Amino acid sequence: NWLLPYLTGVTGPAQMKKIPLTEALLSRLAWSLQQRLDKELPTHFTVPTGSKIKLRYNDNSAPSLPVRIQEMFGQANKPAVANGRVPIVIELLSPAQRPLQITQDLLGFWNGSYVEVKKEMKGRYPKHYWPDNPLEAMPTRRVKKHM
Structure with missing residues (x-):
């Protein structure tokens, strides 16, 4: 579920490598947790x-x-x-x-x-x-x- 929005238009391994995984994972965190992660x-x-x-x-x-x-x-x-x-x-x-x-x-x-x-x-x-x-x-x- 968390990765699905980033898979639009992806048809092969080369495009998979371009998916911003850090961004995808961070989007799962609440804003306050993202801020804490950035601080710590x-x-x-x-x-x-x-x-x-x-x-x-x-x-x-x-x-x-x-x-x-x-x-x-x-x-x-x-x-x-x-x-x-x-x-x-x-x-x-x-x-x-x-x-x-x-x-x-x-x-x-x-x-x-x-x-x-x-x-x-x-x-x-x-x-x-x-x-x-x-x-x-x-x-x-x-x-x-x-x-």
Whole structure:
């Protein structure tokens, strides 16, 4: 019954793949439950620069957030969903969008292995901002020249 309205005009497997299943399932929930779901398990997370980055929900693991390291400067707390009950795994990326570090403990990363990451990345990406104290640094989406 819930899928029937979305099957109009569908005649083959290729068209079946185009059915918006998330929309179909959400339409079954009351508006208040949809709002609660959006609040507790958001599709996007707002990072310190203001960018809204899509969260990845994976089977049997915590949600993950792939984000450039410069956009997380100044963030000390542990981002979480489900009213703070489920921590988000932060996938810190280089300016070229390559993984640098995966962590749930940003404060530990900033105080620990960031120094080594900074040394390597500063030589590879000299146009980008690599502060000595990332906890007090302004987050950015830009290179140093445009800051």
